[in-house]
Amino acid sequence: MKKGYFSDFGGVFVPETLMPALVELEAAFESARKDDAFLAGLESEFKSFVGRPTPITFAPRLSEELGCELYFKREDLCHSGAHKINNALGQALLAKKMGKKRVIAETGAGQHGVAVATAAARLGLEAEIFMGEVDMERQKPNVFRMKLHGAKVTPVSSGSKTLKDAVNECLREWTSSVRTTHYLLGSALGPHPYPEMVAFFQSVIGREARKQFAESPGGLPDVVVACVGGGSNSIGIFKGFLDEASVRLVGVEAGGRGIESGLHAARFSDAKKGRVGVLHGTKSFVLQDTDGQIAETHSVSAGLDYPAVGPEHAALRESGRARYDYATDTEALAAFKLLSEKEGILPALESSHALAWVVKHASELADKRVLVNLSGRGDKDVFHVANELGERID
Numbered sequence: 435m436k437k438g439y440f441s442d443f444g445g446v447f448v449p450e451t452l453m454p455a456l457v458e459l460e461a462a463f464e465s466a467r468k469d470d471a472f473l474a475g476l477e478s479e480f481k482s483f484v485g486r487p488t489p490i491t492f493a494p495r496l497s498e499e500l501g502c503e504l505y506f507k508r509e510d511l512c513h514s515g516a517h518k519i520n521n522a523l524g525q526a527l528l529a530k531k532m533g534k535k536r537v538i539a540e541t542g543a544g545q546h547g548v549a550v551a552t553a554a555a556r557l558g559l560e561a562e563i564f565m566g567e568v569d570m571e572r573q574k575p576n577v578f579r580m581k582l583h584g585a586k587v588t589p590v591s592s593g594s595k596t597l598k599d600a601v602n603e604c605l606r607e608w609t610s611s612v613r614t615t616h617y618l619l620g621s622a623l624g625p626h627p628y629p630e631m632v633a634f635f636q637s638v639i640g641r642e643a644r645k646q647f648a649e650s651p652g653g654l655p656d657v658v659v660a661c662v663g664g665g666s667n668s669i670g671i672f673k674g675f676l677d678e679a680s681v682r683l684v685g686v687e688a689g690g691r692g693i694e695s696g697l698h699a700a701r702f703s704d705a706k707k708g709r710v711g712v713l714h715g716t717k718s719f720v721l722q723d724t725d726g727q728i729a730e731t732h733s734v735s736a737g738l739d740y741p742a743v744g745p746e747h748a749a750l751r752e753s754g755r756a757r758y759d760y761a762t763d764t765e766a767l768a769a770f771k772l773l774s775e776k777e778g779i780l781p782a783l784e785s786s787h788a789l790a791w792v793v794k795h796a797s798e799l800a801d802k803r804v805l806v807n808l809s810g811r812g813d814k815d816v817f818h819v820a821n822e823l824g825e826r827i828d
């Protein structure tokens with residue numbers, strides 16, 4: 435396999451001016467991943483700051499209702515509310531090791547921005563978060579959280595003033611500040627070495643889960659299910675089970691208002707618009723119109739609302755090792771309510787997509803041991819859900 439590629443996906447599609455930064459980063463990452471002191475520092479932060487290992491929770495009432503043995507990996511219990519902190523801390527520690535004083539990051543809904551601001555405050559790094567003007571208006575509480583952690587939030591007013599414009603702005607800013615600055619990218623996307631590096635920092639999820647299951651009386655799960663935005667929580671949990679052929683892996687994309695409606699973020703499931711292309715430095719499946727323009731996307735969950743998917747997932751799908759499917763907004767909202775009512779857990783709307791897939795496929799999962807990655811908690815989503823359900827709470 436070519437370096438930086440997963441099958442024919444991945445690579446480095448960036449302007450020449452960014453190459454030195456990526457080469458420096460790759461070398462630093464390759465050395466850090468083999469450096470016992472670095473890994474011990476990361477483990478110590480995971481334990482004392484993030485609250486790892488996160489538990490596995492058996493869901494007795496839902497298991498009975500669905501007819502399978504249902505378990506959750508509880509990334510919702512991570513400090514700051516989701517798996518994103520694993521990657522933010524990992525890269526922030528790496529930035530420090532590289533002697534950088536500052537991190538920059540893109541954010542859409544603000545979840546990654548909050549994780550970066552949190553990690554930067556913890557480690558004493560300066561943080562600047564680029565965020566589309568439209569997103570800043572939609573996500574005021576997260577903008578304020580970032581500022582509380584001492585981060586600077588810079589509005590992006592180009593293009594559609596949303597996530598993909600914020601990524602472009604970050605890449606531009608990085609070019610001019612690479613000596614002092616690390617670009618802390620938020621998912622298993624972007625040019626090499628990002629997809630591999632983000633997967634490495636998130637692989638703690640799968641490593642823990644595998645150990646937790648291997649030590650349980652029933653052994654490994656039969657099926658592992660995770661939602662797929664850029665693909666970081668899913669690749670993180672998949673890594674723990676990739677070499678166990680008996681464990682089926684399922685990634686669930688945002689079906690939005692349905693594939694036919696065109697309003698979704700299901701890069702793999704829309705056979706017409708989801709085609710191989712290049713976005714933000716990497717080659718993978720990208721939603722595009724017939725002219726190759728990036729298509730509009732929609733999801734009830736902001737974290738899954740992105741037109742491209744991480745390149746390693748494209749390769750896992752091609753090889754058949756993982757299967758990809760989708761859940762719609764309506765199905766995810768129903769799963770959100772179900773888990774809240776039946777198990778006392780408010781899941782993030784993103785994670786609700788993974789559970790929604792299990793609900794929909796309960797008959798083929800009869801008596802199976804099913805592990806769902808609960809990538810984040812739903813506190814951030816309660817106003818949105820109330821709105822969708824037609825209830826007023828403010």
Ligand SMILES: *Cc1c(COP(=O)(O)O)cnc(C)c1O
Pocket residue numbers: 516517518545620621622661662663664665666667668737738782784785809810811
């Ligand atoms: C951001 C986010 C996601 C989607 O991102 P991935 O990189 O695909 O994991 C999923 N769940 C939650 C809770 C998120 O905040």
